Amino acid sequence: MDGVAVGSLYALIALGYTMVYGTLQFINFAHSDIFVLGAWVSYTIAVAMGYALAGTHPPLYAGILIMLAAMATCGAAGFTIERLAYRPLRKAPRLNVLITAIGVSLFLQNVGQLKWFFGTQPQRMPSVLEDHILATFAGVQVHLVDVIGAATALALMLVLDWLIFRTRMGRAMRAVSHDTNVASLMGINVDAVISFTFVLGSSLAAAAGFLYAMKYPGLNQPAHATWVLLGLKAFVAAVIGGIGNIRGAMLGGVLIGFIELFGAAYLSPHLRDIYVFSILILVLLVRPSGILGRAVAEKV
Amino acid sequence: MSLNARNTRLSAAVAALFIGAGLAGCGGGGKAPASEPILIGHFGSMTGSEATFGQSTDNGIRLAIKEVNAAGGVMGRQISLKTYDDQGKGQEAGTAVTRLITSDKVVAVLGEVASSLSIAGGRVAQQYGVPMISPSSTNPQVTETGDMVFRVCFLDPFQGWVAAKFARENLKAEKAAILYDQGQAYSKGLMDAFDKAFKEMGGTITTVQAYNGGDQDFSAQLTTIRQTNPNVIFVPGYYTDAGNVSIQVRKLGLTAPLLGGDGWDSVKLAEIGGASIEGSYFTNHYSHQNPAPQVQNFVATYKTDYGQIPDGLAALGYDAARLLFDAMNRAGSLDGKPLAAAIAATKDFPGVTGTITIDAQRNAQKAAVVLEMKNGVPAYVTTIEPPK
Numbered sequence: 001m002d003g004v005a006v007g008s009l010y011a012l013i014a015l016g017y018t019m020v021y022g023t024l025q026f027i028n029f030a031h032s033d034i035f036v037l038g039a040w041v042s043y044t045i046a047v048a049m050g051y052a053l054a055g056t057h058p059p060l061y062a063g064i065l066i067m068l069a070a071m072a073t074c075g076a077a078g079f080t081i082e083r084l085a086y087r088p089l090r091k092a093p094r095l096n097v098l099i100t101a102i103g104v105s106l107f108l109q110n111v112g113q114l115k116w117f118f119g120t121q122p123q124r125m126p127s128v129l130e131d132h133i134l135a136t137f138a139g140v141q142v143h144l145v146d147v148i149g150a151a152t153a154l155a156l157m158l159v160l161d162w163l164i165f166r167t168r169m170g171r172a173m174r175a176v177s178h179d180t181n182v183a184s185l186m187g188i189n190v191d192a193v194i195s196f197t198f199v200l201g202s203s204l205a206a207a208a209g210f211l212y213a214m215k216y217p218g219l220n221q222p223a224h225a226t227w228v229l230l231g232l233k234a235f236v237a238a239v240i241g242g243i244g245n246i247r248g249a250m251l252g253g254v255l256i257g258f259i260e261l262f263g264a265a266y267l268s269p270h271l272r273d274i275y276v277f278s279i280l281i282l283v284l285l286v287r288p289s290g291i292l293g294r295a296v297a298e299k300v
Numbered sequence: 301m302s303l304n305a306r307n308t309r310l311s312a313a314v315a316a317l318f319i320g321a322g323l324a325g326c327g328g329g330g331k332a333p334a335s336e337p338i339l340i341g342h343f344g345s346m347t348g349s350e351a352t353f354g355q356s357t358d359n360g361i362r363l364a365i366k367e368v369n370a371a372g373g374v375m376g377r378q379i380s381l382k383t384y385d386d387q388g389k390g391q392e393a394g395t396a397v398t399r400l401i402t403s404d405k406v407v408a409v410l411g412e413v414a415s416s417l418s419i420a421g422g423r424v425a426q427q428y429g430v431p432m433i434s435p436s437s438t439n440p441q442v443t444e445t446g447d448m449v450f451r452v453c454f455l456d457p458f459q460g461w462v463a464a465k466f467a468r469e470n471l472k473a474e475k476a477a478i479l480y481d482q483g484q485a486y487s488k489g490l491m492d493a494f495d496k497a498f499k500e501m502g503g504t505i506t507t508v509q510a511y512n513g514g515d516q517d518f519s520a521q522l523t524t525i526r527q528t529n530p531n532v533i534f535v536p537g538y539y540t541d542a543g544n545v546s547i548q549v550r551k552l553g554l555t556a557p558l559l560g561g562d563g564w565d566s567v568k569l570a571e572i573g574g575a576s577i578e579g580s581y582f583t584n585h586y587s588h589q590n591p592a593p594q595v596q597n598f599v600a601t602y603k604t605d606y607g608q609i610p611d612g613l614a615a616l617g618y619d620a621a622r623l624l625f626d627a628m629n630r631a632g633s634l635d636g637k638p639l640a641a642a643i644a645a646t647k648d649f650p651g652v653t654g655t656i657t658i659d660a661q662r663n664a665q666k667a668a669v670v671l672e673m674k675n676g677v678p679a680y681v682t683t684i685e686p687p688k
Binding site for chain 2: 002006113120121122123124131133141143212216217218220221224225226261264265269270272
């Protein structure tokens, strides 16, 4: 059950990596920091709502509000980052953009640690939802938090799938990812599509951040190495699923979650990170373009 | 680049030698201008996952300085403090101590809490021949660095033994499980000591599980622990992780109390653990509920200055600083060697964390207290003396 819950969070984060890669062919290293921002904004809003002080469990709709607010904040952050940091480099070599992404990531980590921002202390996320054990199968407990988390993640992914494969904007996104130049010749506003991609990816990461904080309420300080590792695993999920492929990212995320937690439970918890990265090596050796990815011939 | 760094160090060492010789020549270094304050250094985790450690220690040190300055200072001079943040990182700790010694020219260094960082900082202090006192690093290796490194707290072999004794005798535990942080020398040392002592006292260790500091998911380890049905779970980690572990322990339906070490000592433990940490125990250096007058005076002044109850780390920072001033007065010199000799000769120093005598290994021999988390505050349970 933990595998599904954690896996669906990896999938949500992986979607952001994969969508940006699909449209711009670069890896947005600042994406994992957007996820952290999502978790911490959720915490800040939840505390601001006063539930931490009241000590009571607020109703479920408060949780939905917190999540939507976090998604909006991170969507705005994603938009701003793209506008200020990446758009000026649209014509620059890809390596420049990649280095800029690392810079943005470091910037976010360090700003997050400032006293007037999130500070450098770990914090306890107030619980929005009282957790119950719904059922127990063969010693495996099914927790309400996990079910709601996985269901929310799944719902968001279905919405995304619909958005990309059934709407005009989605068609435009696919067109841009297919060939940017031709898409712009066909009258698609490429910059708008790219901005939209960033907003979408960032708000999904924010939702993942909120759900993560619900599941693991003791939040590490914003620049803790654990966050970076989580982001890396989500990136691995995107690569395994086939980077640039939306459904691949969902599959990869759930797969990584399962491998990590089953490995930890049945083999040894000391090596959990190793399982994830071994699978990456394995997939890269056997199917370098990822499970659902299509092999692309490099133009010479 | 590396050549330059080496040259700077070399020249600093040469300079230190000359200054040392000069001071020795004029008989004990008491001739420095009386108007200039004596500068001491502190390096600590002011930010990061263990931030309350550094902040509490710094508060304790500053309180001691304030008191000694109000009483006329040391050797007729005021004391002033320079603090650097090492962010809880080993590399930063080394850099911080190097900066304190070479650019700020401190006469002595206080720090760190985490043993791995004290080891890193201690190497630098030893290299430059500047005395360093760790207020609260409990791993044995810390003072093995050399004759310039001291501490005013007990050691992990003793602390682990105390935890085992408390589990066996007070909690009447037959079976204990262990969950430790495999990335921390402190946690590993405490785990080994507990494991050994608990078995010697006739108990059984059902399983030993490990995690990495900052981990959020302990479900795999805790599921294994649950299957072995222990009476107590020993979690010798730091407070952020201990809080997170406690949440998941209770979520899994385990009811056994958790038992920890002095790494739990932070107001954040109750904030993060919430209701889950209630009824768990940890070993510590002191209890703010100790009725002894010097402890109550310290608690009262600390509360007035900082608005919170001092934790053990604040108390140890306070004691380390006061012990250093005492040694300075006895040495009558701020030179490295005589000052180190005076610290080493400390006997029956009355600290708020107990009576401190520095032994031949530059460690302090002291009793430990056991605290229980009650309504978010660590409450005094018992004191356990070192074995005679």
